[in-house]
Amino acid sequence: MTDIFAKPELDRRTLLRRAAAVGLLATPAVGMLSACVGGGSDDSDSEQATGTKSADNPLGIDPKAGVEIVIFNGGLGTAYATDVDTPLFNKKWPDAKVTYSATEQISTVIQPRINAGNPPDMINNSGSNLMDFGAIVKAGQAADLTDLFAAPSLDIPGKTVAETLVPGAVEQGSYDGKPFAMNYSYTxxxxxxxxxxxxxxxxxxxxxxxxxxxxxxxxxxxxxxxxxxxxxxxxxxxxxxxxxxxxxxxxxxxxxxxxxxxxxxxxxxxxxxxxxxxxxxxxxxxxxxxxxxxxxxxxxxxxxxxxxxxxxxxxxxxxxxxxxxxxxxxxxxxxxxxxxxxxxxxxxxxAAAGEIYFAAAKGKNPAGGKEYLRTMLSKEAALGFTKLTKSLTVVAGASDGVTISPGLTSANDAVTKAGKDIFMGxxxxxxxxxxxxxxxxxxxxxxxxxxxxxxxxxxxxxxxxxxxxxxxxxxxxxx
Incomplete structure (x- = not known):
């Protein structure tokens, strides 16, 4: 079968500057994405790890089910995942083993697994070898993140995850009115x-x-x-x-x-x-x-x-x-x-949110993938990311009052000076x-x-x- 995810290469910085339009609508000019794209069967859904939803477990993850993540190894590095996000995730879920890998060839590594119905649970889609995310959404391979953004923040009391983010962050990862991507880095x-x-x-x-x-x-x-x-x-x-x-x-x-x-x-x-x-x-x-x-x-x-x-x-x-x-x-x-x-x-x-992270809808543990994203959207994780990468995140105010580097300080100042006159591009x-x-x-x-x-x-x-x-x-x- 023709590989619908195959596409000409884009530079990895494209994703750092990528921001989906608010209320994005896709209108196919021709028939898109056959049902067999991505492989796997509906039976895989019944085999996915699930748990009981509660105030402490709003996404209903299985506390003992493993979570596999794949991170793009590029300008942002990978230390934020290994040294910040995974330890924070395991602090709350100590019995959920996180299987981590990094690659500079996201499409080459991940695309065959999506087609075979065996994707990782959380994927950082970036780099010159990135996958066409619009095609992924249309093939039903990206999990709907509505419940993630409606869930309580891990460390900002009284607010949902969505309420802790900069304006437009949820919408920028939405297709046909539903959020499928977390655009994490604010450039x-x-x-x-x-x-x-x-x-x-x-x-x-x-x-x-x-x-x-x-x-x-x-x-x-x-x-x-x-x-x-x-x-x-x-x-x-x-x-x-x-x-x-x-x-x-x-x-x-x-x-x-x-x-x-x-x-x-x-x-x-x-x-x-x-x-x-x-x-x-x-x-x-x-x-x-x-x-x-x-x-x-x-x-x-x-x-x-x-x-x-x-x-x-x-x-x-x-x-x-x-x-x-x-x-x-x-x-x-x-x-x-x-x-x-x-x-x-x-x-x-x-300025815009970019660098796509998403949970695979047909992975073994999509709820775990979304819970990992919730960890990333905590204030503690966002500050750790900023310290390691000298890049802002969509978590509003996560680095306020923290002096990290001259460039980051200058970028923060530029955002403040621009005020309401910031546009997405x-x-x-x-x-x-x-x-x-x-x-x-x-x-x-x-x-x-x-x-x-x-x-x-x-x-x-x-x-x-x-x-x-x-x-x-x-x-x-x-x-």
Whole structure:
């Protein structure tokens, strides 16, 4: 049988920035997912471990049944699972053995097990080899997490799990109105720089485009590349930068229209203005050799103070921990306002929940998988995750008042400054692989090859409408 989970590879950071649309609706263009996809029979449900529900056991797990978890081994590492979450789980359920494994090849390892009807109980779906989660949901392979989010928090008295999370966290993992994913890591996106380098040179972080280009001139005169990203495997960092600017110019509706494949969406003036502004940065202030470099190579140059500004998400500090020299202080700035008429203010930022974790509906112990997720969503576990990964979680206030690292502190400050002007961004990159690929090539041409804004918009509009008219592509809508 054809493997419906097979798909082109996405970079692992895609999941760190992935956030499902609120009230996500999937409208298949063709018949989806045959009944035999995922393998296994309905008889497996009767063999699943269950227990008696009670106030102390709201999900009704079998206290003695084992729980198998698989964690993606990437930028976040795996210590949070082995050193924080599993000990906390076993503190409450000492007779439930947790079987743990980690892999960089989630789809390669997990997909055959799903197809065979023998999946792990809890899975961290991430990485360049991630599985198509929309297909997993439609095949009935992901457990409905409604009862998890309605269950009491493990360590925040008087609140359900859902009530302890940042706004939108449950909805971001929902499909057809039901939650199937826990998007755990809360990622802040923007311009990253070395605060110590800026202080040494008396450089002020810009809030307007005029200030941005003026500072780039100063940085260039000092012999430092003002702005850079890796064209070989991280061009979507630049796509996000450009579209974040477009969202600030014209509001998030501009990005929703793109996600919904609306005709003319890529020709919106906000996108043209953003592409024009960023294209000039590429023409004047980027090192053209970066087109052939990978993300770690450019990030290392920033650690060596050879690159001033780098567009990325808040996983950057942890990812570069081994290469960051003493005295280097990661800090993040919101992308500067492109025009004086931007509809969102300068502090507005793009931040979203990402990094999918889910319980397998057809595993041996789906209730145990959900209970493991409840453990992760405790305040104690969330704080432990943040300390180990230097990444925020969707557990609201879990790291308040705790000084962990310069970059995390800066990201927290950026969220506070943005206030109500935090927007989720776009989703087409995880919905439509062909459109994502085209955006990466188009932005590289714009930034490295002297491309112009109109050509960028024309190219993306053509690609978008090709997807819209392709009946073989499952369409998603966003409100």
């Amino acid at each position: 802040v996106f923007g311009l990253w720089y070395n605060k110590a380098l800026f202080a040494k040179n008396n450089w002020t972080v810009p809030t307007t485009w005029a200030e941005f280009t003026a500072l780039c001139d100063k940085i260039k005169a000092a012999g430092i590349t003002p702005f850079g990203y890796a064209g070989a495997n991280a061009s979507y960092y630049m796509v996000r930068a450009l579209l974040t600017s477009a969202g600030k110019i014209g509001t998030e509706q501009v990005l929703k229209d793109i996600d919904n494949l609306k005709e003319g969406a890529w020709q919106n003036d906000a996108i043209k203005q953003a592409a024009q502004a960023w294209g000039e940065i590429g023409n004047k202030y980027i090192n053209k050799t970066f087109l052939g470099l990978k993300h770690t190579e450019v990030q290392l140059q920033q650690n060596q103070d050879k690159v001033a500004f780098y567009p990325c998400g808040s996983w950057l500090e942890n990812e570069q921990a081994k290469d960051t020299p003493p005295g280097f202080e990661y800090a993040i700035a919101a992308y500067p306002s492109v025009t004086a008429a931007d509809k969102l203010p300068a502090p507005a930022i793009n 776009y989703l087409f990159d995880t919905w439509y692989k062909k459109l994502d690929d085209e955006s990466r090539g188009a932005v590289n041409d714009l930034m490295f090859k002297g491309g112009d804004a109109q050509k960028f918009c024309d190219r993306m509009e053509k690609a978008s409408q090709a997807v819209a008219k392709d009946s073989s592509v499952t369409k998603f809508t966003r409100s």
